[in-house]
Amino acid sequence: MKKKLLFVTILSLFIFGGCTGTSTRNIYKTTLISVETSTSVDDYNYEIKILEKDNKNYALYEDEIITLLLYANSKVIKIDFNNKTDSTMKIHWDNAIFIDEYNLSNRVIHVGVKLTDSYNFQVPTIVSRRGRIEDNIVPAKNIKFINSEWRYSPLIKGNQAVVSLLLPIEVADEIIEYIFKFEIQIDEEKIKEEENKFSPNK
Numbered sequence: 401m402k403k404k405l406l407f408v409t410i411l412s413l414f415i416f417g418g419c420t421g422t423s424t425r426n427i428y429k430t431t432l433i434s435v436e437t438s439t440s441v442d443d444y445n446y447e448i449k450i451l452e453k454d455n456k457n458y459a460l461y462e463d464e465i466i467t468l469l470l471y472a473n474s475k476v477i478k479i480d481f482n483n484k485t486d487s488t489m490k491i492h493w494d495n496a497i498f499i500d501e502y503n504l505s506n507r508v509i510h511v512g513v514k515l516t517d518s519y520n521f522q523v524p525t526i527v528s529r530r531g532r533i534e535d536n537i538v539p540a541k542n543i544k545f546i547n548s549e550w551r552y553s554p555l556i557k558g559n560q561a562v563v564s565l566l567l568p569i570e571v572a573d574e575i576i577e578y579i580f581k582f583e584i585q586i587d588e589e590k591i592k593e594e595e596n597k598f599s600p601n602k
Contacts, residue, residue: 430472431583432459433562438577461580465571472584475538475552477565482532490524490570491533498539499579501561506539508565515543515550524570537565560585 432448446463458469458480466489469480477498483489493513498506509518510525518540527533542553555563564581 426474426586428473429583429585430459430470431585432461432470433581433583435461435581436577436579439574459582465576466569466578468578468580470565470580470582472555472563472582474554475542477537477555478535479537480532480534481527483527483529483571485571486529487572488529489527491527492524492568492570492575493522494524495566495568496537497566498537498555499564499566500539501556501563506541508537509540509543510535510537515545518543556584 435446435448446461448462449460451458451460451469458471461468461470465483465485467482467484471478481491493508493510496508498508500506507519509515509522513522525533525535538552539555542555544551544553555561560583562581562583564579567578567580569576569578
């Protein structure tokens with residue numbers, strides 16, 4: 401397994417989550433720490449930067465075969481995946497893993513999977529050549545049916561944690577495992593900025 405260390409200082413992004421009150425929202429800062437790959441894709445040129453989309457700042461990872469935009473709020477990891485090759489790609493969700501702050505591996509589900517089927521086989525997502533998809537990812541164990549409704553537990557227990565997402569990508573009959581390691585934390589400074597916007601003294 402090869403590892404790409406990324407510059408933390410340029411990878412902070414601010415994610416808006418659920419409400420914390422009548423006038424402010426939880427604001428999350430996600431920092432991409434490193435990316436590991438299982439093959440010689442590590443020898444490709446790659447870059448990371450911040451890209452603004454939908455009024456949010458996404459962490460962007462790009463090498464010669466994929467581009468991935470990633471951010472996380474309190475309960476969901478969101479991705480925008482782009483296939484840069486002339487071959488069809490598959491994302492093997494049944495082998496994808498969320499590694500939590502305790503280093504425990506957790507099965508994930510994504511958009512299109514019935515919540516009642518969280519632990520059943522998931523067919524791969526096919527990404528056409530030069531195509532892209534958007535998806536939401538949640539650890540299966542975080543989904544519970546309580547009092548006649550589905551509820552989602554937070555991705556992290558406190559205000560800050562380091563987690564990882566393993567995505568197995570198949571291209572040209574080869575499966576490449578990408579492991580994106582990132583930190584999720586509450587951004588207190590941004591929360592204060594939001595609160596000041598709604599201050600009656602302003």
